[in-house]
Amino acid sequence: MSNEWPLWEVFIRGQHGMSHRHVGSLHAPDSEMAINNARDVYTRRNEGVSIWVVKAGDITASAPGEKGPLFEPANSKVYRHPTFFDIPDDVGRM
Amino acid sequence: MADNPTVEFALRMGDNCLVLGQNVSAWCGHAPVLEEDIALANVALDLIGQTRMWLGLAGELEGKGRSADDLAFLRDVREFRNCLLVEQPNSDFGQTLMRQFLFDAWHHPMLKMLSGAADARVAEIAEKSVKEAAYHLDRSTDLIIRLGDGSDESHHRMQGALDRLWRYSGELMAADAIDEAVVGPGLGDIEAQYKDYTSKVFGEATLTIPEAAFMQKGGKVGLHTEALGHMLADMQFLQRSYPGAQW
Amino acid sequence: MYAQEVKSTGKGVLSLEEMDPVERAFQEKVNAGVKIEPKDWMPEGYRKTLIRQISQHAHSEIVGQLPEGNWITRAPTLERKAILIAKVQDEAGHGLYLYCAAETLGVSRDQMTEQLLSGKAKYSSIFNYPTLTWADIGAIGWLVDGAAIMNQVPLQRCSFGPYSRAMIRVCKEESFHQRQGYDIMMKLCAGTLDQKAMAQDALDRWWWPSLMMFGPSDAQSVHSAQSLAWKIKQDTNDELRQKFVDQTVPQAKYLGLSVPDPDLKWNEEKGGHDFGEVDWEEFFQVVSGNGPCNADRMAARRKAWSDGEWFRDALMAHAEKHSADKVAAE
Numbered sequence: 042m043s044n045e046w047p048l049w050e051v052f053i054r055g056q057h058g059m060s061h062r063h064v065g066s067l068h069a070p071d072s073e074m075a076i077n078n079a080r081d082v083y084t085r086r087n088e089g090v091s092i093w094v095v096k097a098g099d100i101t102a103s104a105p106g107e108k109g110p111l112f113e114p115a116n117s118k119v120y121r122h123p124t125f126f127d128i129p130d131d132v133g134r135m
Numbered sequence: 136m137a138d139n140p141t142v143e144f145a146l147r148m149g150d151n152c153l154v155l156g157q158n159v160s161a162w163c164g165h166a167p168v169l170e171e172d173i174a175l176a177n178v179a180l181d182l183i184g185q186t187r188m189w190l191g192l193a194g195e196l197e198g199k200g201r202s203a204d205d206l207a208f209l210r211d212v213r214e215f216r217n218c219l220l221v222e223q224p225n226s227d228f229g230q231t232l233m234r235q236f237l238f239d240a241w242h243h244p245m246l247k248m249l250s251g252a253a254d255a256r257v258a259e260i261a262e263k264s265v266k267e268a269a270y271h272l273d274r275s276t277d278l279i280i281r282l283g284d285g286s287d288e289s290h291h292r293m294q295g296a297l298d299r300l301w302r303y304s305g306e307l308m309a310a311d312a313i314d315e316a317v318v319g320p321g322l323g324d325i326e327a328q329y330k331d332y333t334s335k336v337f338g339e340a341t342l343t344i345p346e347a348a349f350m351q352k353g354g355k356v357g358l359h360t361e362a363l364g365h366m367l368a369d370m371q372f373l374q375r376s377y378p379g380a381q382w
Numbered sequence: 383m384y385a386q387e388v389k390s391t392g393k394g395v396l397s398l399e400e401m402d403p404v405e406r407a408f409q410e411k412v413n414a415g416v417k418i419e420p421k422d423w424m425p426e427g428y429r430k431t432l433i434r435q436i437s438q439h440a441h442s443e444i445v446g447q448l449p450e451g452n453w454i455t456r457a458p459t460l461e462r463k464a465i466l467i468a469k470v471q472d473e474a475g476h477g478l479y480l481y482c483a484a485e486t487l488g489v490s491r492d493q494m495t496e497q498l499l500s501g502k503a504k505y506s507s508i509f510n511y512p513t514l515t516w517a518d519i520g521a522i523g524w525l526v527d528g529a530a531i532m533n534q535v536p537l538q539r540c541s542f543g544p545y546s547r548a549m550i551r552v553c554k555e556e557s558f559h560q561r562q563g564y565d566i567m568m569k570l571c572a573g574t575l576d577q578k579a580m581a582q583d584a585l586d587r588w589w590w591p592s593l594m595m596f597g598p599s600d601a602q603s604v605h606s607a608q609s610l611a612w613k614i615k616q617d618t619n620d621e622l623r624q625k626f627v628d629q630t631v632p633q634a635k636y637l638g639l640s641v642p643d644p645d646l647k648w649n650e651e652k653g654g655h656d657f658g659e660v661d662w663e664e665f666f667q668v669v670s671g672n673g674p675c676n677a678d679r680m681a682a683r684r685k686a687w688s689d690g691e692w693f694r695d696a697l698m699a700h701a702e703k704h705s706a707d708k709v710a711a712e
Contacts, residue, residue: 044698045492046168048485065551066482067170068491070701074281077274081174082475085468086555105422153460160454160463163470164447165682167690169478172447176471183464190460204459228693284703285696292692366455373458373516380574382458382516382566 049075050100051083052093061093072096140316141254142196143216146206147313147355148260149189150217153207154363155238156182157370158225167228174274178235181267188260208374212364213357220303222354222363226296229282229289233296236275236336241307243268244328248321257317276336283340290341297337298345304333305350384442384506384530384595395611412613417543420486428612429487431605432542434503435614436484437494441505443477444498445679449513450522458516465562466519472559476552483544499684507665508591510673517570517577517584523563524633525585525592529626531560533596536616545614564633571637578638585634586642593657594665596623628654 046068052061064083069075075094084092128135160179166172190203201209220238225231246268249261282289308326315322337344353359373382398406405425411418418424447470454470457463481491497503508526513519534556537549570581600606600618609615617625627646634641645658667673 044695045490046694046698048482065479065548066485067478068168069170070281070697071705073277074697074701077277078170078174081177082170082478085173085177085471085475102421105419157455160467163454163467164444164451164474165686167686167693169444169474169481171690171693172474173471173478176467176474179467180464180471183460183467187460187464207460208458228690281700282693282696285700286692288692289696289699369455372456377574377576380577382462382569382573 046070048097049079049094050097051075051079052095053079053083054091056090061091066097069094139196140313141257142193143313144317145189145193145196145257146216147218149186149193149203149206150215151221151238151242152182152189153186154215154217154366155221155235156180156186157366158221159231159235161225162228162231178271178274181264181271185260185264185267188263192256192260204374208371212359212367215357215359215363215367216355217359217363218303218306218354219351219360220300220307220354222360222366223300223303224362227292229292230296230300232275232278232282233293233300235271236279237300237304237333238307239268239272239275240332240336241304241325241329243272244325244332245318248318248325252317253319254317279336279342280340283337283342293340294342297342301345302348302351304329305348306352306354309350309352309355311355384439384533395607409611412541412611415539417546418541419543427608428614431609431612431614432545433484433487433489435609436480436487436545436548437489437497438504438506440477440480440484440494441498441503442509443473443480445505445509445683447473447477448679448682449509449511449675450519452513453516453519456516457519462566469523469559469562472555475555476548479548479551480545483542483548486544495687499680499687501671501680504669506595507668507673508595509679510668510675511587511591512675514587515580515584517567517580518588520563520566520570520581521584521588523559523561524567525563525588525630526595527556527559527563528630529592529595529622531556532622532626532629539613539616541613567637567639571639581637582639585639589642590660590664591668593623593626593660594668596620596626598662598665624654627657631655 047070048066049069049072050066051064053064054061067075067078067082069078072094076092079092079094156179159175159182162175163172163179166175186207187203190206194201194203194206220234223230223234243265246261246265250258250265252258252261279293283293284290308329310318310322334344373380396405398409401409404423408418408423408425408428418428450466450473451470454463454466457466481494484494485491494503498505513522531553534549534553538546538553540546540549567581567584570577597619600620606615606618610618631641631646643658645656647656648654649656668676671677
């Protein structure tokens with residue numbers, strides 16, 4: 042009989058104010074133990090100050106076939122990127 | 136300096152951490168699941184780190200030029216000052232966790248109290264260790280509750296572990312003049328907290344504390360169980376076989 | 383290496399023109415350095431090869447805990463003990479990251495564990511040799527981790543996203559492993575005559591098994607070409623082995639130790655060392671189960687797994703009981 046602990050995805054926010062970032066996965070019987078295990082597995086080097094865990098099965102991911110429609114429109118909005126604008130060197134750092 | 140109670144006290148604290156850390160570290164690579172393997176190694180690492188601080192302090196105050204390593208690797212069994220609980224063999228994972236819980240439930244309030252100790256160096260080590268001990272206690276509490284109230288088999292194993300190990304819990308609280316000199320008058324509070332906390336946790340875990348258990352003691356004065364000698368033979372092998380070598 | 387015996391599909395590498403459009407699009411992505419992610423289309427052979435390679439790599443980390451773990455309780459100082467615990471713990475962590483990477487391809491960790499314990503899955507031959515003295519802990523860090531790092535650094539650029547990301551984390555964490563091994567060796571070589579002899583003996587025993595870690599010569603391997611084309615592998619076995627020898631020989635010299643190979647000499651023309659032939663008969667024997675410690679390693683892993691079953695099941699039972707409580711309370 043397979044009685045495997047479910048898989049959890051782990052997200053950690055570090056000390057420097059960045060958003061939670063996906064760091065990996067692990068197995069745990071429930072969310073509380075997933076948090077404990079994440080602390081032991083993924084913050085062995087003081088990497089984090091806040092941990093989120095999400096059951097891997099509860100994540101809805103974009104289908105690879107939709108990649109074009111989902112992301113390509115953003116490609117045409119090149120003005121969203123700072124490099125779109127040429128600023129003369131004389132102006133200095135911007 | 137043998138009359139300095141802090142030397143003896145630091146040996147007790149350090150030997151508890153060393154002997155328990157040594158036992159826990161033997162699980163590396165053999166735990167029931169990878170996540171647990173990693174978590175236990177963290178506990179072992181914390182305990183070995185605390186050992187270095189306590190034994191370092193003991194050696195320094197003793198004033199005979201002995202380092203933490205000298206104390207760990209070159210004393211014989213009668214000179215060890217750890218309580219009997221921590222030297223009990225790993226046995227199955229349930230016994231290992233029960234031993235950890237019975238220790239953590241004492242270690243954490245003890246360190247908390249020591250953070251306010253009159254001796255600044257004792258207070259400093261306690262201050263550094265107390266967060267680690269708080270996490271150990273959280274984890275072992277959580278696992279005791281889950282396993283006590285888990286499957287029939289786990290309940291049975293945890294009750295067996297409690298029946299076997301409870302007799303070693305009394306020694307933790309049995310304070311003598313040395314403990315009183317270093318810790319101060321709050322010692323009685325630790326005992327009360329221990330009783331409250333463990334009965335609450337065992338209640339939630341559906342485990343029963345054995346009635347009228349005869350409490351074993353002796354570790355604090357170097358009267359140990361047979362397991363400790365075997366542990367030392369293993370742990371001290373290199374230092375004993377190659378006297379004076381540097382590693 | 384940690385996946386010495388990975389067999390990919392034996393069809394031979396197709397050219398872009400020979401591929402159907404879907405496969406061509408896949409290969410072009412790989413060629414352009416775009417990462418392949420678990421839900422993307424991939425050739426069945428790519429998926430199978432990766433599962434085998436990543437799980438072998440993971441198994442190697444897990445079994446690799448055992449020879450070093452053998453010395454945790456006997457480490458000679460408190461600091462060495464702490465360092466060794468941290469290192470063996472990292473190996474468990476690396477096994478965990480790698481199992482998770484393989485799981486994205488649709489195989490569960492329990493299935494992989496089952497394959498390891500039944501003897502169906504392989505792991506690196508190196509971990510079937512015994513750690514007899516403390517110097518072996520130094521030699522493993524220096525040589526075995528040195529060889530592993532050489533293999534793993536290019537794997538950070540592997541075409542499969544989850545594997546590549548796991549390797550980035552592993553490489554970052556492993557940076558201290560080789561150094562701690564060399565540090566042990568330096569201390570022994572600067573120590574008593576007994577200690578130096580211990581260090582030489584460890585090098586003598588671990589040198590050839592370390593060279594075997596890179597796997598058989600590419601000339602004998604029909605699988606390398608496809609793995610290179612898929613960017614599951616970046617360098618050939620022989621290239622990595624050569625690099626390892628060239629890097630390690632001066633390190634041995636610095637320690638004052640001699641490398642146990644009478645044919646070893648500098649070849650000015652190729653700008654590298656010539657060295658003797660690995661005993662491949664021994665390698666194949668060890669891989670197929672006849673190394674000095676194969677039986678012990680497997681017995682230890684099987685015992686951990688079966689002794690731990692009640693623990694894993696009980697925690698699941700508790701979680702299920704209490705999620706039922708929560709639902710009932712709502």
